[in-house]
Amino acid sequence: MNEEIDLNSIFTLLRKVWVYLLAAAVVFAAAGSAVSYFLISPKYQSSATMIVNSTVRDNNDSDITYTEINASTMLVDVYAQVIKSEQVLAPVCEKVNSQYGYDLDPDKLVESIAVTPVENTPVMKITVTDLDPNHAKQIAEAIIELAPPRIVDAIEASSCKVISQPQFNGKPVSPSIPRNAVIAALIGVVLCFVFFFLRQMMDNTIKEAEDITSRLGLPALGVIPEANELSKRGGSYDGKYGYGYGYYGHSGKSSKHSSHKSNAGRGK
Numbered sequence: 001m002n003e004e005i006d007l008n009s010i011f012t013l014l015r016k017v018w019v020y021l022l023a024a025a026v027v028f029a030a031a032g033s034a035v036s037y038f039l040i041s042p043k044y045q046s047s048a049t050m051i052v053n054s055t056v057r058d059n060n061d062s063d064i065t066y067t068e069i070n071a072s073t074m075l076v077d078v079y080a081q082v083i084k085s086e087q088v089l090a091p092v093c094e095k096v097n098s099q100y101g102y103d104l105d106p107d108k109l110v111e112s113i114a115v116t117p118v119e120n121t122p123v124m125k126i127t128v129t130d131l132d133p134n135h136a137k138q139i140a141e142a143i144i145e146l147a148p149p150r151i152v153d154a155i156e157a158s159s160c161k162v163i164s165q166p167q168f169n170g171k172p173v174s175p176s177i178p179r180n181a182v183i184a185a186l187i188g189v190v191l192c193f194v195f196f197f198l199r200q201m202m203d204n205t206i207k208e209a210e211d212i213t214s215r216l217g218l219p220a221l222g223v224i225p226e227a228n229e230l231s232k233r234g235g236s237y238d239g240k241y242g243y244g245y246g247y248y249g250h251s252g253k254s255s256k257h258s259s260h261k262s263n264a265g266r267g268k
Contacts, residue, residue, distance in 0.1 A: 010197075017196045024192035025185040032184025033177050042172035044133035046140045049163040051123045052079055052151060073117065075155070076124050080115035082154045083126065083147050089113075092142045100138055109139070123163060133170050140166035 014021075052075070082088060089106035096102045114127045126143055130136040148160035206212060209220040 013196060013200060014193075017193070020196065021189050021192050024188035028188025029181040029185035033181045035184075036175040036177045036180040040175045041131055043129050043131060043174045044136050044169060044171075045127050045129050045173045046133065046136035046166040046169060047125055047127040047164075048140050048144045048166040049118060049123050049125050050144060050148065050160060051121075051163055052076075052155075052160045053122070053158045073120055073122050076115075076117040076122070078155060079124055079151055082151050083115050083143065084110050084113055085154075087154065088143070088147050088150050091146050092139065095142045095146065096139055100135075102135070104139075112136075112139075113143070128166070129173070133168060137166050137168050 086106050089109050093102075093104045093106055093109055097104055112129045114129070116125050116127070117123070118125050126140060126147075128136045128140040128143070130139065144162050144166070148162070151157060151160045209223055212218055212220045
């Protein structure tokens with residue numbers, strides 16, 4: 001039996017189950033917040049910025065042209081590849097391992113480093129992410145110390161200078177508890193709605209007279225009222241069989257009492 005899915009049926013379903021959707025959103029949001037707070041380890045970042053001038057100019061020429069700035073900007077991706085290469089990360093790992101007792105290797109360290117351009121300029125931002133804010137700062141310091149001469153040598157740039165030093169940031173950047181709570185709430189709402197939607201689609205029972213016309217294409221000839229509805233409208237209700245007729249409950253009692261009174265009068 002094929003049923004048409006229209007917007008009216010969806011809106012009707014939403015009106016019926018909105019309380020369950022709200023409850024699912026609250027429960028999933030609380031669960032997402034709890035998982036983010038208790039089960040996911042926080043991560044910290046430390047960032048520094050450097051600028052690279054890729055054009056080798058004469059010593060007498062001190063003016064930087066727009067073409068040179070544009071060329072340096074377009075080469076930020078090249079600088080990033082140099083920084084994340086074995087040529088730079090191998091000495092960085094050697095330095096932090098010997099100085100701070102870390103156990104880092106270039107393949108592991110490259111996953112925690114991001115190099116991005118700053119607003120389409122020759123300035124690049126080097127960000128190190130780690131579970132310990134001290135580790136992130138120390139690794140970033142080692143990178144900006146060892147990377148500039150290797151960048152200049154690799155791409156034959158004229159200079160590579162550090163603009164800002166890495167700072168200690170004790171505030172975690174992830175996980176974001178509010179964002180995870182919102183995502184979890186949306187997932188809960190979607191799952192709850194899909195459950196009720198599939199339940200409605202697989203329900204083939206007839207609940208109202210309109211279902212006969214919409215599902216079977218047949219007209220409804222009449223509606224049989226329930227026994228309690230009949231009793232509310234003035235009919236009697238037999239507790240043993242669940243049905244009755246007339247006003248047996250009231251008329252029977254009145255006739256019984258009247259018969260006793262008549263017999264008592266005759267005895268007198």
